Amino acid sequence: VSSQQFSALTEVLFRFLTEPKEVERFLTQLSDFATVNKISLGPLKNIVKSILLVPNGALKRNLSSEQVRADFIALGLSEEKASYFAEQWKVNSPTLTRLAIGQTLMINQLIDMEWKFGVTAGSSELEKVGSIFLQLKLVIKKGSQMENVYIELTLPQFYSFLHEMERVKTSLESFS
Amino acid sequence: GPLAQRACPGLAAGPEEAEQLVSALHNLTRHVVYHGLTRAEDILSLFPENFHQNLKNLLTKIILENITAWRNEAQASQISLPRLADMDWRVDIKTSSDSISRMAVPTCLLQLKIQEDVALCGNSPVLSALTVELSKETLDTMLEGLGRIRDQLSAVANK
Numbered sequence: 637v638s639s640q641q642f643s644a645l646t647e648v649l650f651r652f653l654t655e656p657k658e659v660e661r662f663l664t665q666l667s668d669f670a671t672v673n674k675i676s677l678g679p680l681k682n683i684v685k686s687i688l689l690v691p692n693g694a695l696k697r698n699l700s701s702e703q704v705r706a707d708f709i710a711l712g713l714s715e716e717k718a719s720y721f722a723e724q725w726k727v728n729s730p731t732l733t734r735l736a737i738g739q740t741l742m743i744n745q746l747i748d749m750e751w752k753f754g755v756t757a758g759s760s761e762l763e764k765v766g767s768i769f770l771q772l773k774l775v776i777k778k779g780s781q782m783e784n785v786y787i788e789l790t791l792p793q794f795y796s797f798l799h800e801m802e803r804v805k806t807s808l809e810s811f812s
Numbered sequence: 813g814p815l816a817q818r819a820c821p822g823l824a825a826g827p828e829e830a831e832q833l834v835s836a837l838h839n840l841t842r843h844v845v846y847h848g849l850t851r852a853e854d855i856l857s858l859f860p861e862n863f864h865q866n867l868k869n870l871l872t873k874i875i876l877e878n879i880t881a882w883r884n885e886a887q888a889s890q891i892s893l894p895r896l897a898d899m900d901w902r903v904d905i906k907t908s909s910d911s912i913s914r915m916a917v918p919t920c921l922l923q924l925k926i927q928e929d930v931a932l933c934g935n936s937p938v939l940s941a942l943t944v945e946l947s948k949e950t951l952d953t954m955l956e957g958l959g960r961i962r963d964q965l966s967a968v969a970n971k
């Protein structure tokens with residue numbers, strides 16, 4: 637594989653790593669590469685599989701780019717190609733890190749919040765009421781399913797909730 | 813019911829009469845609370861013409877003293893969606909996970925204590941706790957939404 641071909645292949649690999657959902661596009665690009673360069677797809681896929689293991693392992697073990705380069709040389713790549721790949725990895729690592737963080741376990745993640753408020757006009761006990769209520773709908777991801785939670789708040793509760801959430805924001809910002 | 817039975821001995825009345833009395837009192841107070849009557853004249857006019865004068869005044873006085881408490885209780889126990897009873901939060905820093913060995917990502921855990929419909933639970937409230945995790949981005953979006961609610965509330969209040 638020439639160095640031009642190698643850098644083209646590397647580009648395809650990193651585009652997939654930074655957008656892991658684009659599986660079909662990745663496979664199409666791989667088979668295009670195989671056809672253009674007259675390589676058979678089967679062996680190419682195997683090589684790509686081993687190459688892909690390196691960036692993922694690097695994140696899990698928090699490797700530096702020198703260590704990534706050394707890993708590739710151990711895999712049998714030439715020094716030049718290994719350095720090139722390690723460079724590309726360094727450039728892409730912020731994106732890859734962010735993706736890995738995004739995959740990290742979240743418990744009952746809050747996905748969405750909808751709200752409405754209105755006035756209770758009357759009830760079976762009271763002919764005229766006129767009290768304001770706030771209704772929140774929280775969409776929560778429990779495992780792989782979404783759950784809707786409905787809660788009602790009085791106005792004082794709402795202001796107190798808002799105040800607490802602002803305190804949380806300050807706290808989160810001080811740790812960023 | 814139990815109230816009538818307890819009242820019987822003190823009233824020197826039979827159980828049936830006591831029941832009628834409690835029932836009548838209950839209807840009277842419910843009527844006053846429902847219609848939101850606040851003036852003595854309105855309550856006095858509810859009594860029949862030949863009703864004992866002093867008793868009428870005494871009852872009206874007692875009802876007026878209690879009306880605010882009764883209205884508040886009616887409002888507190890009306891049907892509603894589950895209500896927010898309490899909330900607590902904490903901020904954690906995530907330091908590593910199975911997909912990445914080193915990071916420092918702050919995250920918020922919010923615990924909401926929710927009380928199921930008061931009208932359904934009566935005297936034994938059912939309280940459930942829901943713990944929700946928010947990333948910084950989610951929190952920012954939520955605060956945007958809460959800010960809009962606050963602005964709308966001010967607009968309504970200033971009308």
